[in-house]
Amino acid sequence: MSLIKEPLPGVVVDGDQAENLSLWIIHMTGAEGTLYEGEHFQLQFKFSPKYPFDSPEVTFIGPNIPVHPHVYSNGHICLSILTEDWSPALSVQTVCLSIVSMLSSCKEKKRPPDNSFYVKTCNKNPKKTKWWYHGKICVTSYLCIIDY
Amino acid sequence: MFECNICLDTAKDAVVSMCGHLFCWPCLHQWLETRPNRQLCPVCKAAIGKDKVIPLYGRGSSQQEDPRNKVPPRPAGHRTEPENTTGFPGFGFGEGGFHMSFGIGAFPFGFLTSTFTHPDQRTSQATRGVLHHEDEFISKIFLYVAISFILWLLIA
Structure with missing residues (x-):
């Protein structure tokens, strides 16, 4: 709701999803002046019944998945606030802002070094992956270990 | 204005953290239970705990609301008593001596x-x-x- 009241630049909620509150699709445009300027992405938010005490499952979907060192080609995102640093005071808006900011700070478009291995072996749910973070975002993504 | 930072409604059974953030006590309690060994303020990630939140009592809130089954009552406000109790330290010392002699006797x-x-x-x-x-x-x-x-x- 606050996303409609105070929209972020380049972030739009899919209008016709009132019937399913547990699955949201967000359309996002790369910020101006960054490597992703003019690109369109779709983010999928899946909310569990425990939301907001449990983090939503956030993945990129659709034809264009950003090429970024923390985004796997299956759409999984390595971002600490989506798992262990989640807080119930975070909203769809703040998560989108974090992801736009993560994309904007990128200096070189490339996939994570362990992309092909991870995509073959990972669980469908990115929250089941045991991510290894270094600071706010994982820089050692090749250490990402699959849980379960 | 006085919205809970977790449920985004007007805060019920309001408590405020030491870092100044407002929550419903049921909401905050559920969050503290979610990660019992890593209790952080949802807004600013400062250290937070059951003993470190202050309940807010508005005017006319003397009538107690229905006690919720799942959530323990809000922690009470802290009032420091002016009186100092004197009997307690001596009692504690005697108890410690008893424990020590028991331990030595049992050793062999x-x-x-x-x-x-x-x-x-x-x-x-x-x-x-x-x-x-x-x-x-x-x-x-x-x-x-x-x-x-x-x-x-x-x-x-």
């Missing part, structure tokens, strides 16, 4: 049991082995040593 028994029960366990495991008689002989020697040691302790 523990030592004996741990030392002399090991050979018996070994023989029971090795009864089918080739060294059956030898083990039995050794265990008998240990038994005699143990008995003589206990006798010596009793006499001395």
Whole structure:
């Protein structure tokens, strides 16, 4: 709701999803002046019944998945606030802002070094992956270990 | 304005953290239970805890609301009493002395049991082995040593 009241630049909620509150699709445009300027992405938010005490499952979907060192080609995102640093005071808006900011700070478009291995072996749910973070975002993504 | 930072509704049974952030007590309690060993303020990630939040009582809130089954009541406000109790420290000291003497008395028994029960366990495991008689002989020697040691302790 606050996303409609105070929209972020380049972030739009899919209008016709009132019937399913547990699955949201967000359309996002790369910020101006960054490597992703003019690109369109779709983010999928899946909310569990425990939301907001449990983090939503956030993945990129659709034809264009950003090429970024923390985004796997299956759409999984390595971002600490989506798992262990989640807080119930975070909203769809703040998560989108974090992801736009993560994309904007990128200096070189490339996939994570362990992309092909991870995509073959990972669980469908990115929250089941045991991510290894270094600071706010994982820089050692090749250490990402699959849980379960 | 006075919205809970978790459920985004007007805060019910409001509490405020030391870092100044407002929550419903049921919401905050559920969050603290979610990660009991890593209790952080949802807004600013400052350290937070049940004892470190202050309830907010508005005007006319003297009527108690229905106690919720799942959530314990809000922590009470802290009032420091001006009086200082004097009897308590002496009582605590006496209790400590009792514990110490008990520990020393129990020590030799523990030592004996741990030392002399090991050979018996070994023989029971090795009864089918080739060294059956030898083990039995050794265990008998240990038994005699143990008995003589206990006798010596009793006499001395």
